[in-house]
Structure formats: C-alpha cells, structure tokens
Amino acid sequence: RKEVEQDPGPFNVPEGATVAFNCTYSNSASQSFFWYRQDCRKEPKLLMSVYSSGNEDGRFTAQLNRASQYISLLIRDSKLSDSATYLCVVNMDNFNKFYFGSGTKLNVKP
Amino acid sequence: DGGITQSPKYLFRKEGQNVTLSCEQNLNHDAMYWYRQDPGQGLRLIYYSQIVNDFQKGDIAEGYSVSREKKESFPLTVTSAQKNPTAFYLCASSTTGGYGYTFGSGTRLTVV
Numbered sequence: 426r427k428e429v430e431q432d433p434g435p436f437n438v439p440e441g442a443t444v445a446f447n448c449t450y451s452n453s454a455s456q457s458f459f460w461y462r463q464d465c466r467k468e469p470k471l472l473m474s475v476y477s478s479g480n481e482d483g484r485f486t487a488q489l490n491r492a493s494q495y496i497s498l499l500i501r502d503s504k505l506s507d508s509a510t511y512l513c514v515v516n517m518d519n520f521n522k523f524y525f526g527s528g529t530k531l532n533v534k535p
Numbered sequence: 536d537g538g539i540t541q542s543p544k545y546l547f548r549k550e551g552q553n554v555t556l557s558c559e560q561n562l563n564h565d566a567m568y569w570y571r572q573d574p575g576q577g578l579r580l581i582y583y584s585q586i587v588n589d590f591q592k593g594d595i596a597e598g599y600s601v602s603r604e605k606k607e608s609f610p611l612t613v614t615s616a617q618k619n620p621t622a623f624y625l626c627a628s629s630t631t632g633g634y635g636y637t638f639g640s641g642t643r644l645t646v647v
Contacts (some may be wrong), residue, residue, distance in 0.1 A: 468640050468641050469638055525570075525578040
C-alpha cells in the first residue's frame with residue numbers, strides 16, 4: 426500500500442464550480458500535512474498547510490480527518506487558472522522526510 | 536532574493552555516462568533533498584541531507600550518489616548503474632524542522 430494515495434483524476438469542471446479532492450495516508454503517526462500545486466512541467470509550489478482544526482485561504486479550504494486518515498481540499502468558484510495537478514504531502518517518519526501523493530489533475534473549463 | 540537554483544534545466548545523457556545535477560540554495564536551510572518524478576507519478580525521494588557531510592538514502596537511491604560538502608550545495612550524480620534515468624529531477628530544501636519546504640525549478644534528464 427502506498428504511503429499517500431490520491432485519485433489521479435482528471436476532474437473536469439466548469440468555471441465557477443466547487444470541487445473537492447481527498448487524499449488518504451497510511452501512517453497514523455503522521456504529523457504534518459500539506460497541499461502543493463504543480464503546473465505542467467514545473468516544480469510543485471506550496472498551496473497551503475493543513476491544520477487539525479481545518480483552515481481556509483480565500484477560495485481554498487483544507488481539512489484533516491485523523492480518525493479516517495485523510496485530508497481534503499475544497500476549491501470554491503473555480504477559475505481557469507486553478508487548472509493544475511494538486512499534490513497531497515504528508516510528513517511521516519520525522520520532520521525531514523515527506524511523502525508525496527501522485528497528484529490529482531484538475532481541468533477547469535470555460 | 537533567497538531561493539534554490541537547479542542547473543541545467545535540460546540535460547541529455549548518453550548510455551553509460553555519469554552526469555551531475557547541480558542544486559544550490561541561499562536560504563540558509565540545513566536540510567536538502569533530491570526527488571525524481573516520472574510522468575503521471577508522484578515524487579519519489581532519492582537522497583536527503585540534514586547537515587553538512589551527512590546524507591541518507593531515500594526510497595530509490597540505487598544508481599545515484601550525492602555529496603554535501605557545503606551547506607548551500609547538494610549535487611546529485613546519476614551514474615551508469617541507474618538503468619532508467621530519464622525523468623524530471625527536483626531538488627528541495629527546508630529548515631531542520633521541515634519548515635519552508637522549497638523546490639528548485641527542476642532538471643529534465645533524457646537518455647539519448
């Protein structure tokens with residue numbers, strides 16, 4: 426079983442739609458959780474950290490469910506510029522070892 | 536501006552050659568990492584270093600070597616023992632606690 430699993434998609438949604446991605450992780454002792462965004466042929470960039478209480482940044486909301494070992498990302502009012510691959514990242518063994526999911530591809534259509 | 540620089544952006548290697556990918560950071564980060572990404576797949580950890588003159592194998596270290604002689608630099612050598620080296624290679628750095636995790640812009644390596 427992979428340490429971090431994501432639905433690869435693609436999720437094809439119209440502009441203005443709300444879309445949600447989930448990511449499951451295998452190690453219940455995981456300490457830190459993040460969502461990264463990766464544009465085609467570019468490096469991943471931090472979108473947001475995921476806190477136990479949930480957190481929101483504009484149109485983006487991240488949630489953590491430790492009991493079920495998953496994190497989620499909700500995007501409201503999708504924009505064309507949101508089209509990218511979204512990577513779930515989990516810190517497993519120690520602070521310096523991060524595991525990346527294979528990513529969920531989002532296509533926002535006009 | 537502080538950042539992490541990878542070079543070259545594109546690299547072509549002949550069969551049987553060793554090549555070295557450069558990674559330099561001026562963020563004063565203690566930890567540095569090398570990842571490999573294949574099309575449609577996530578990042579896989581090759582090597583990481585938490586301090587100068589020390590580094591650890593990641594999940595796919597075979598066929599790769601690294602050095603950490605300076606805090607700012609963490610070069611990766613792809614040796615001829617790596618049978619399928621064509622991939623996108625990403626270097627990253629962070630503080631000791633894993634904060635400020637930042638990626639370089641990557642090197643695309645192709646075997647010709």
